[in-house]
Amino acid sequence: MKGTNLDIAIIGGGASGMMSALSAVKQSEKLNIAVFERLDRVGKKILATGNGRCNFSNINTSVSHYHGQVPDFADYPLKEFTVDDTVNFFNTLGVFPREERDGRLYPFSLQASAVLDCLRNELSRRNITVYTSRKIIDIKHKGSVFRLSDQDKNSYTAKSVIIAGGGCASPSLGSDGSAFDLLKSLGHRMEKTYPTLVQLRTDTEGIKGLKGIKTEAKVSLIHGDRIITAKQGELLFTDYGISGPPVFDISVELTGKKNASVEIDFMPEYDEKAVFEILKHRTGVLSHLTAENYFVGLLNKRVGNLIARRAGIQKLSMSVSEFTEVLLWKLAANIKHYSLNITGTQGYDNAQVTAGGISVAEFDNKTMESKVISGIFACGEVLDIYGDCGGYNLQWAWSSGYVAGRECALKCLKYRK
Ligand SMILES: Cc1cc2nc3c(=O)[nH]c(=O)nc-3n(C[C@H](O)[C@H](O)[C@H](O)COP(=O)(O)OP(=O)(O)OC[C@H]3O[C@@H](n4cnc5c(N)ncnc54)[C@H](O)[C@@H]3O)c2cc1C
Known part of the structure; x- marks a missing residue:
């Protein structure tokens, strides 16, 4: 040769x-x-x-x-x-x-x-x-x-x-x-x-129990006070963070940025006020339920439970009849702006592109x-x-x-x- x-x-x-x-x-x-x-x-x-x-x-x-x-x-x-x-x-x-x-x-x-x-x-x-x-x-x-x-x-x-x-x-x-x-x-x-075009690692407390869940959402990349980019699509939760097309998309803009975070909007079709009104209506018709089942039919149950906890609900056995307007606003805010700190990416082994x-x-x-x-x-x-x-x-x-x-x-x- x-x-x-x-x-x-x-x-x-x-x-x-x-x-x-x-x-x-x-x-x-x-x-x-x-x-x-x-x-x-x-x-x-x-x-x-x-x-x-x-x-x-x-x-x-x-x-x-x-x-x-x-x-x-x-x-x-x-x-x-x-x-x-x-x-x-x-x-x-x-x-x-x-x-x-x-x-x-x-x-x-x-x-x-x-x-x-x-x-x-x-x-x-x-x-x-x-x-x-x-x-x-x-x-x-x-x-x-x-x-x-x-x-x-x-x-x-x-x-x-x-x-x-x-x-x-x-x-x-x-x-x-x-x-x-x-x-x-x-x-x-x-x-x-x-x-790049890679899965993101995030703080794991905010995704506890969500591994394997797929849900439609808008995912925004936040750096400092700025929204760098936002993409909508099927979001996948993993044991280390988040994946799916919107995550791959926003990872392109992450290059070189330290201390960035993502904000997940689980109801991108509605603004925060509209989400509040939807929650208020549900509270009226579902007052016989507990917090644990309040989100069923609106959001993935496990996602709903994490949102409930972030909004300050200590016990999921709490009756929906006890929900106050202040609590509903907190729930609406967390549905629209569920924040996770980015701790890294899944690295070259899993990345689609350099x-x-x-x-x-x-x-x-x-x-x-x-x-x-x-x-x-x-x-x-x-x-x-x-x-x-x-x-x-x-x-x-x-x-x-x-x-x-x-x-x-x-x-x-x-x-x-
Ligand atoms: C899982 C995955 C899914 C993807 N999906 C898409 C998609 O759907 N659409 C899209 O547009 N892009 C996609 N991409 C990205 C896309 O595949 C790449 O951007 C594209 O293939 C780059 O082409 P390339 O020829 O530059 O490099 P490569 O495709 O990486 O080819 C380089 C080749 O050179 C060889 N090589 C390297 N060094 C040497 C050497 N020293 N001597 C001899 N050979 C060498 C390698 O073995 C390799 O075969 C995806 C990537 C991955 C990993």
Whole structure:
């Protein structure tokens, strides 16, 4: 295996790496392109996306859904390879799209394996070499070529290299942070990373007994006196804190913020006064009940009991007929503003995405080429760009991978002449 000479070496067989390979080969079938993947198969993470259904894009894609030190960096690639281009691309490979809530796009079969299979088939049809179980551990710039080494001491030379190794979220699915090290060793700067699109750890007193409960709610992220962001959806309580789509969404804005908290609104459809009136009415018709059963039919019983305790009800055996208006206002306030301190996140092992990464200031977003070393390109999550929950991260992988592959191929072809 020693001394394999390549035009383009792509490090990482994830979403952005496979897209970059297919985009490069589109420029010329004569290019000698190889994808290096450290796991025993490519695209493992794709299989886990969208709960196994692969939310591969979102019709509402625009740069406003992206974050990082310079989110505008994403604008050109997203416009160069748009959502329509993505849908057409997958359609020509056989993946018919299905649109669900908030513009989320999935394969019609709702199987993530459909997206991966069509990419793998296309790599094979286009004769792109795929090396699996090959972790690239070193890249050296030697004259006009790059020398790559893998963990088994095999070496390869390539005229250009596309680094598509992802971040460090969910390392069991492939991205272990080694792509950061490769780019740093080539002289690139890195922005601090955080796990994002991740479950939140909270103080456990306020969620005691709620493990496993799912409920519709609005969850606000509070920092200082400010509401940073608020999202509504199905909230899941766990033994360590909270999870579910609204939590993943707000976790994107948590990066770098200390002493933040969340406020849960269990009745977002009503303002506090309306909640008070609903409670007052219930008190009249349910005066024969105890506090323990007062919320049944309005809120999850266990959630109701915690709210009752927070509002000052010491004993759940208290009769509803004893509820005062002052108590009802306290109950209404806790239903609308149930506060929990955030003590951390569930970490990279459970995060869907890495916030931060290699600084985009040292890349040209028209080509995805490094401004530090000519011939080095990067795409996907390894760069300091991350998107909201809802298909935006895969869209970034497709768009940035497309531009990197195309421009890298054009550069190789230019020097071939
Ligand atoms: C559980 C889960 C669910 C998700 N759901 C969605 C969703 O529904 N929609 C959405 O838009 N986004 C989703 N995401 C995020 C999305 O999957 C990623 O943002 C996207 O896959 C990033 O693509 P990438 O190619 O940059 O990196 P990755 O997909 O991480 O691929 C990088 C690849 O490079 C390989 N690699 C790394 N280093 C090396 C090396 N040194 N040598 C060789 N190979 C290397 C890795 O093994 C990996 O296969 C989800 C993520 C997770 C973890």
